[in-house]
Amino acid sequence: MKRIIYIVFCLISVLSFAQNNNDLFTQANTYYNDGKFLDAIAKYEAILSTEKHSAELYFNLANAYYKLNKVAPSIYYYEKALQLAPNDKDIKNNLSFAQNMTIDAIEVVPEIGFTRVTKSIVNTFSFDTWAVFSVTLVMLFVVLFLAYYFSYGTGKKRLMFLTSITSLFLAFITLAFAFQKYKYVQNDNPAIVFAQESEVKADPNLRSESTFILHEGTKVQVLETYKSNWTKIKLSDGKTGWISNQDIKTL
Known part of the structure; x- marks a missing residue:
């Protein structure tokens, strides 16, 4: 009975906590829409203090700082939002606007040749996605190899053998991409x-x-x-x- 009461208490606490954050977020958005950007920032940061993070929260906080011409914090929180939603066009556009306010004009050293192509391919997916591809291809290899082993027709055995070897080869490639992506993430600080x-x-x-x-x-x-x-x-x-x-x- 005590365990049930404890679970119910935890559920009520979680729901209350979530509702409180939703109320703070609504209040912050209201302040932002009314042009009270400092008050909006205080509410957004109050949510962050509860370790509640989301791309939308970072994005709105960055927008509030941007409205106050606070260059560093606006760029910082746009970048934080982009980490959680790397393909969001609104975040990218607003980040570029904020970066236009910076003084330093630093050129990017372009990557050329094989390195640029490899990095572009590796960054297409996350580490987890590449790992899933690799495991799936290994499983496909096992299935195809078993089909090859138990097949009788020469043509079918040749087809199963070639496709199984191809699957294994692709599994090694995707595994290499997964490790390379992990290396990129680890080195990105x-x-x-x-x-x-x-x-x-x-x-x-x-x-x-x-x-x-x-x-x-x-x-x-x-x-x-x-x-x-x-x-x-x-x-x-x-x-x-x-x-x-x-x-x-x-x-």
Whole structure:
């Protein structure tokens, strides 16, 4: 009986929690529509404090910051929304508008040849999707090989053998793509510069020479950290340097 009461209590708590977040979201949207963007931001962030995340929540929060011309947080939350909904056109369009407010004009080093083609194919699907393809093809190989083994006609055996080998070959390829996608995800550690202006140093200390300056809203890749004070970053044009941890916020 106590267990049933406990389960019922948990269900009521979850439903109450969800309803509270829905009320906050509705209030935030109302504030946003009334042009009260600071109040909307407070409500959206109150939802985030409950560890409730969604692309729509990040998108609306980014829009509110964008309306206040807050470059870094608007780009940051658009990027967070894009992580959850990578194919959403509205998020991509609004992100591009926010990026137009940044000062730094950093060119992207283009990838060429086989690397560009491979990366384009691998990024077509997620790691989980490539893994499902690989497992499915292995299962198909087993079925086709058994069909080949128990077949009697020469033509049918040849067809089953060729298709089973092809399935196995494709399984290895998709498995390789899955591991490559996992590697891309592991190496992808982006951050947004939140400081209005930040000096990037050649070494992780204040006495080091400044190699270049970054401004708020610029996206960088985090390579490593040093003594919890400095972070080594890389730009899309290949430049690297050390920046204060206080000046960036990882996605």
